[in-house]
Amino acid sequence: MxxxxxxxxxxxxxxxxxxxxxxxxxxxxxxxxxxxxxxxxxxxxxxxxxxxxxxxxxxxxxxxxxxxxxxxxxxxxxxxxxxxxxxxxxxxxxxxxxxxxxxxxxxxxxxxxxxxxxxxxxxxxxxxHPTQTLTDLFTIRSLRGEIKDLTIGLCGDLKFGRTVHSLINALVRYPGIKFVLISPEELRVPEYIREDVLEKNGYDYKEVDSLDDVMGELDILYMTRVQKERFFNEEDYIRLKDFFILTPEKMHLAKKDMMVLHPLPRVNEISVDVDDDPRAMYFTQAKYxxxxxxxxxxxxxxxx
Amino acid sequence: MLNISGIHQGFVLDHIKAGESMTIYNNLHLANLGSDCTVAMIMNAKSNKMGRKDIIKIECPIERVDLDILGFIDHNITCNIIKDDAIVEKRQLSLPKEIKNVISCKNPRCISTVEQELDQIFILTDPENEVYRCKYCEEKYTGSK
CATH class of the missing domain: 3.40.50.1370 (Aspartate/ornithine carbamoyltransferase)
Structure with missing residues (x-):
């Protein structure tokens, strides 16, 4: 059993x-x-x-x-x-x-x-949350044909988001995956993911704090929610929160075949105006x- | 130094950090060895190598003590196994693959903090860096041994 x-x-x-x-x-x-x-x-x-x-x-x-x-x-x-x-x-x-x-x-x-x-x-x-990870992998494979040679942007709360940690752990077993970790300084991936998973396996990754700068590189953008309560002070939250909200303007910077995933629920990190973009695959993801x-x-x- | 007579069968644990012998006594569950066993603890003895040290002598059948946990507590301890009044083996201590009910998980979100009768189990996940993680929540053990 x-x-x-x-x-x-x-x-x-x-x-x-x-x-x-x-x-x-x-x-x-x-x-x-x-x-x-x-x-x-x-x-x-x-x-x-x-x-x-x-x-x-x-x-x-x-x-x-x-x-x-x-x-x-x-x-x-x-x-x-x-x-x-x-x-x-x-x-x-x-x-x-x-x-x-x-x-x-x-x-x-x-x-x-x-x-x-x-x-x-x-x-x-x-x-x-393994079945979320299985869902993510299946969605990527179904929409891309195979899980290989992809630049994957993970955006938002990378520190506390368990779906992000599980997904990184699962994706490092596939060839040619590059990670772009997009988050405020306060919410970067935990040290053990960076050292024990990414660096130990010689994975190509970079950490940035602006979504705009990297949109054009991404094959997949995996969004997560940035929670206000995770910040030490409200000033930082107000300063940074808009950097991590996906809007139609930001989607203009992305590749034509890029796809946006999100484990859901979303709050405001993906503008509802993005929902009609054919690259927004988060509802398909839930179906898969x-x-x-x-x-x-x-x-x-x-x-x- | 105080003299305690030699033992016929059992163990001599030498080079224990001064003051640590009681911890080892508890972790090896030496109080439960049985009425036919004798344990002597020599505390704060002079040592050329360590300045001060503790020693534990255990007179008992050798299969009765599980020494694996010693490797976790302090792998510098010398473990002599005695049979027929002579040292028959100096056991090299290594890190145990699993530690049961010796240390407990500090993660307040771990099921082991609330579930009744659940064994506290830690698994050696990185022998090189001596990292143990809770079997249930995978939190790294960072407390003192």
Whole structure:
């Protein structure tokens, strides 16, 4: 039995197989409509989430399975003080596979150690969010043909953004990837990503604090939200915030085939005027998240 | 120096940093060795090499003590294994791949801070730089040993 805790749990070959399957699901959804008939997905969400939980539920329903679960700690027995280890033992009797989101880092791993069913980490605090990374990789591969020889700009909160860290970790396994890290000084990628991941593997990267200066170089722009509360003082926030807002004017500086991704939700970092630009792929990305989760459920349930 | 008689079977842990022997006593769980075992701790002994040092002598069956954790606490400790009143091995200490219930995770967002009965486990992720990370949240251990 296999679980998914980190995007690195899969080898590159396994990831390719997973994405091949997601591709086939995307192209022939009818062939998969009953694959999970009689199977149940438990969505154990100890903190609120809209997209991830609904994306999992949509994936299972599209496979002909059913779903059960809870969407906040208050509505689960965690409110009575039940441990994650006990909860998963119970859930193992009710469902065939579990997607778990928890505010405490490592909680899904603890669950997987006691579980009798596959556990998928659907986000654990600021630690990992592997299905978002799988979504990002699948979107890039689907829209670009392959993940190779790309200049990828990561913009916004690179310090606290777990999706950015996971994505960098996953992308360094592909050839010819260049990183342009666009953020204010205060929100640069943590030292361990810079030293242990990028420099250790001899990766080509640069750190800049203006989006305009690098727009023309990018094949992919991965936007994240810059949160006001991350700044030490409001002055810095006001001075810097507009540098990281994507507007139609900035899109004029970009390549014709550049694509914009965002893990969502967005607040104001991408102007709504950009949504109609054919290069804005973040809603497509969310749609592709369902296909890759379908492929993941099938793989972990060993139904392929 | 105080003299403590030799041991028939067990260990002599020498060159322990002065004042550290009690920590080692606790981390090796020497209090739970069993009623047939004897432990002697010599603290603050004179040492040509170190100025002052601690020594622990443990009289017990040698399979009863797991010495792996010593490599994490201080790999400069000399570990002599005694059988039939003679030193049969000077064990080279190395960093253990995993440390269980010796140090705890300081990350307040880690599940190990709230989940009952959960073992505190750290994994050696970078032997060259002696980096241990929490098994659950991957936070680097930065506290003192």
């Amino acid at each position: 296999r679980h998914l805790m980190s995007p690195l749990d899969f080898t590159r070959e396994e990831l390719e197989q997973l994405m091949d399957l997601a591709d086939d699901i995307k192209n022939h959804p009818d062939n998969y409509a009953d694959k999970c008939h009689g199977k149940k997905l438990a969505t154990c969400f100890y903190e609120p989430s809209t997209r991830t939980r609904l994306s999992f539920e949509s994936a299972m329903l599209s496979l002909g399975g059913s779903v059960l679960g809870f969407s906040s700690a208050d509505s689960s027995s965690a409110a009575k003080g039940e441990s994650v280890s006990d909860t998963i033992r119970i859930i193992s009797s009710y469902a065939d596979i579990c997607a778990m989101r928890h505010p405490k880092e490592g909680a899904p791993l603890v669950a997987s150690q006691r579980s009798l069913i596959p556990v998928i980490n659907a986000g654990d605090g600021g630690h990992q 998240g369902v296909f890759i989760r379908m492929a993941l459920i099938l793989t972990l349930l060993e139904l392929v």
